[in-house]
Amino acid sequence: MAAVDARVDTGPRADGTRATPARRGRHRRHLREYLLFLAFIVPNFFFVLTFAYWPVVYNAYLSLTSWNMLAPVKDFVGLDxxxxxxxxxxxxxxxxxxxxxxxxxxxxxxxxxxxxxxxxxxxxxxxxxxxxxxxxxxxxxxxxxxxxxxxxxxxxxxxxxxxxxxxxxxxxxxxxxxxxxxxxxxxxxxxxxxxxxxxxxxxxxxxxxxxxxxxxxxxxxxxxxxxxxxxxxxxxxxxxxxxxxxxxxxxxxxxxxxxxxxxxxxxxxxxxxxxxxxxxxxxxxxxxxxxxxxxxxxxxxxxxxxxxxxxxxxxxxx
Amino acid sequence: MVARANLSRRSLLAATGGAALALTPLACGGGNGGSGFAQASGDKVPDQYAKRTHVVVWHAYADIPGNALAALAKKFNESQQDVYVEVQFQGSYDETAQKVTAAVQAKKIPDLVTFSEVNWHNFYLNDLLEPLDAYFGSGLKKSDYNQKLLNEGVLKGKLWWLPLARSTPIMYFNKTLFHKAGLPTDRGPKDWDEWYGWTRQLKGIKVKGKQVRMEAYQKIDGDWQFQGSVWQWGGAYSNGLDVTIDQAPAVAAGEWQRKLIFTDKMAYMADSPSVDFQNQLIATLVTSTGGLRGITEAAQKGGWEVGTAFVPGKEKQVVPTGGGGFGILSYAPKDRKEAAWKFVEFVGKPENSAYWTVQTGYLPVIEAAKEQPDLKKLLADNPNFSTAVKQLDIVRKEDEVRLMVPNANILIYTGLQKIWTNNQPAQQVFTDVAGQIRKATDKVRKNIEKHV
Structure with missing residues (x-):
């Protein structure tokens, strides 16, 4: 890990010198890769969250209520x-x-x-x-x-x-x-x-x-x-x-x-x-x-x- | 790597926050806010009707009544220039109610719905129905309707549900089998005791090698007919919201049917008693007048003759009403509600009401329909069609718990299934059912008392 960290541009050094252009290039490449990763993962993450996990969470909430599916209010009833x-x-x-x-x-x-x-x-x-x-x-x-x-x-x-x-x-x-x-x-x-x-x-x-x-x-x-x-x-x-x-x-x-x-x-x-x-x-x-x-x-x-x-x-x- | 890890955490938090924000409208989605209801989607409106107000009607009628309603909608669309009605079949009454419930949650609703005599109460109790009183005018008057049927849609002095496909149970009997058994073919039984005597004469009568039974009980929704039996034995499912199904008359009615099944072996529970009657597996059938047209056609095809009679009495002679009617959803916009009413008015014209009754066998809900030539001729030529009309004198509105307590009807017919198939004593079953209905009633009692 230390070797990897040494390659990362961490801004101005203590002696006032800056990272080399080669290091800045690597940093940009990493950023691009990361953004690409986000572009791929976020839509999937969003849909999994929305259609798989959110219903579970919402269902858990509904199980603590009394609601006839038409009334505007859901009464909280705990574990009843x-x-x-x-x-x-x-x-x-x-x-x-x-x-x-x-x-x-x-x-x-x-x-x-x-x-x-x-x-x-x-x-x-x-x-x-x-x-x-x-x-x-x-x-x-x-x-x-x-x-x-x-x-x-x-x-x-x-x-x-x-x-x-x-x-x-x-x-x-x-x-x-x-x-x-x-x-x-x-x-x-x-x-x-x-x-x-x-x-x-x-x-x-x-x-x-x-x-x-x-x-x-x-x-x-x-x-x-x-x-x-x-x-x-x-x-x-x-x-x-x-x-x-x-x-x-x-x-x-x-x-x-x-x-x-x-x-x-x-x-x-x-x-x-x-x-x-x-x-x-x-x-x-x-x-x-x-x-x-x-x-x-x-x-x-x-x-x-x-x-x-x-x-x-x-x-x-x- | 450290920098990437830091970046990852920040971005992950941002992404999670974004996703959570995106979910917020979903989380707030329950209930109704009173605005923002869109119209349920349908087929593309035909070009010639594109400039009209589009009304979406959800209904529960398949086959013969479905075709009749579609024919009325077509005639309506061709009869005027302002409104285009699109009728959409949504399954049974229960399925239609389920879909309306989902539609309310999705805020995408139909304008006009046919609810059963049970289902409309749930929507009324949740303030989702439009009071209809103000819509009546010169086109359609309250006095045009059969008042008994009309008043079943009135609560707190206002009309919420308008009769359309109303029915009562009647007794159908197979005249051909009765003739073979040496039973009278020109009338039904005077009471249940005479009917019971007839079961003995039917023993030994076979069709396609199978012993014909006297009757069959409907597996799903058979609690409608059984409610009539309980009344005939002098009891009720409830007195107001006080549950009485566990009392002696209801138990006696249950035991009567249990004996017929397990001792006399002359009755049984069936998925569709109507189909079994059409196939001559049973000689009598208590079911809705709405089945009259289909049963008559099946009898003609099968080469046997069908008769109808009042449902027999025991302590009393009385039958429930049932079936469906129109309700307008209150969250539909004003112009579409008014347009929907135009269609209701059209269906309520005597000639259209008569057409509906002739096609389906449902009761003529508009009094003047009985004077229309087609219906008049049918009633004169075919006495079977007049049985239900005459029986209107002995109808009674259903018991309150069946109409208003969610799931009460299912609890009752599930209990009946235990009597019919498991030979469980009626008292044991109804004690259990009564307990469950009382529990369910307590949950909704306040709301019902507020609305009734």
Whole structure:
């Protein structure tokens, strides 16, 4: 650092002499570089601040108020909204539904996605077609997915009805039953997610060095041992990435849920994201909605930090 | 390097300060300041209408009523030289209210909005609606309207919400299935007890291999019809702002439906009972008069016959009103409010009101519309269209908590879903719902009492 500092023009010296022209030139170049840096960073900084961080700060403020989104005044109520939520059995029920929803979808999607990826990594006839088909649900809009699955699940006309009829049973009332609505939604999200997860895993599988498998084969390793000792550990960076992004995405899942169940019947599919929407745009209760959003924000940060701490330890980077 | 670090800190502070200043207007953005409201954007105004006052109408009508309103707007635009009305469909009543709320925050508002009988109160309670009394004149008089329906928009002696797509629930029944079951086809049931007796005769009647049920309950917004049931059983959701949904009559009405679903297996909850009725999965349906046109067309296509009747009574025979009406946003500028009123006047002309009713099945809100040839002929030729008009004698304004307490309707229909799908006892559900509504009422009680 001292050597670098010595090159900087710091104005007149103690003996009255000034810095050399070469040093002044360097200073101007540094200034130009700095201004260029600012020109690039300030617009991005501004937009990130405005559209990412400011809403969080403003939401935190709203969570401390009572406001119906129309009145000119927001009443400051301190932590009342949080106290209301954590003492409301329905909200605690919402958290329970959210945990089942997220765990079901994340674990299910990862297992199915990996299974499909391993399968599609074999040399099979029509592999390219199946890869494309399995990825297709990921690019469909939530509205289209919801509409298709409402038809599939329809107990009177749906595509699943003949399957149940074949074994002499009636199709459940998937979307109008408190027992079946949540499993039904999880099935839909699994279908939507697993193609994307399989595709990312496939990319990961193609990076696993062949020589590891050759060495394992020479050592007489079986398929399951090879998967457990080589494939899965070598995919750990991909798993780490997918677990975090799928968890965050599932917490925020809204579109299919809104179309298919709207949080019901009763509160059987009311997840945290639906609760926030309902409080804000059905009940016009910005305070409780914002408090719910802050809880989701904190929960996601904690989960991501825990995943980073515990999963990354097991991640094997090449 | 030190110099660069110093420069960096100063500039960073300056940049941060600049960004914070830039954010200041956002931070102050909540609420309404009373001025500076722009008009909600729309399509490009056609060249021939470019010099007129442009009025943006947000409405909640899809398909048949949406087309009817668009046709009225087109006719209005062609009928005069001063105003150009642009009608914009915004989704359901709830979605329209959500968008108006967002529009108020963005200070970019429509001029005229169709609010439901529930939603308009929220905007009134926040002083966002224009009193309409001063707009009436020779073109349109208050006395032109059905007074019962008109008075539902009056609070504190002023009119805030004007009837348009008003309805009541009526009972639709499938005459063809009734005939198969040996039930009368020329009338509806006298009361719920007779109706219940008919469910037994319907057992064994199948369509496409499926047992036909007697009725289905609407998953979302089914609390509107259930309010009528509670009244018919002698109760109410509330008496003023005192919540009474946990009292015996409401519980009895809930238990009646629970028994029909889980004991008799002749009813169920459906996403759209109307669609199920059109597909002959149920033999009777209690829903809005606004569905009449669509159901009649579906019956004709399906080769079966539909009948309508008053909703049966139990202790009392009484039904709620519902549906939508016009509200003008007070923050729109004076010239656009006056221009919006011109369109309201136009829709209120007897021939246009009659056209609206003939097209949609909604109640004729203008009394003189009933004398218009098209509507007169329809009422004479098709008795189904006259059921709702006759039933107007037994309508009652909805209970105050459903109308004025935000989220009360959702709390009620979410509770009903638990009865309908989870077989939860009605008393248990309604005790819980009543507690939640009382809590919500306490939050807004002062404001409601100030405005009502």
């Amino acid at each position: 909204n949080y106290v209301d939520l954590f003492t409301d059995p329905d909200f605690l029920g919402t958290l329970r539904v959210t945990v089942v929803f997220v765990v079901g979808i994340v674990v299910g999607s990862m297992v199915l996605g990996l299974a499909i990826a391993v399968l599609l990594n074999q040399k099979l006839v029509g592999r390219g077609f199946v890869r494309t088909m399995s990825f297709a649900p990921h690019i469909l809009s939530g509205a289209a997915i919801g509409t298709i699955w409402l038809f599939i699940f329809d107990p009177n006309y749906g595509l699943v009805r003949p399957l149940f009829a074949a074994v002499g049973a009636d199709s459940p009332n998937w979307m109008t039953s408190t027992t079946w609505a949540l499993p039904g939604l999880i099935i839909v999200y699994l279908w939507k997610n697993m193609g994307f997860i399989a595709t990312v895993y496939l990319a990961g599988l193609s990076n696993v060095p062949r020589e590891l498998y050759e060495a394992a084969a020479l050592d007489g390793s079986g398929a399951w041992t090879t998967f457990r000792k080589i494939t899965f550990p070598m995919l750990s960076p991909v798993t780490f990435f997918l677990v975090i992004t799928t968890t965050i995405g599932t917490f925020q899942a809204f579109d299919v849920l809104a179309l298919m169940t709207a949080g019901g019947p009763g509160s059987s599919t009311t997840t945290l994201s639906w609760f926030i929407y309902q409080q804000a745009f059905k009940a016009f209760d910005a305070g409780h909605a914002a408090a719910g959003a802050m809880i989701m924000f904190v929960v996601l940060i904690i989960i991501t930090a825990l995943q980073a701490r515990f999963l990354e330890r097991k991640v094997h980077y090449r």
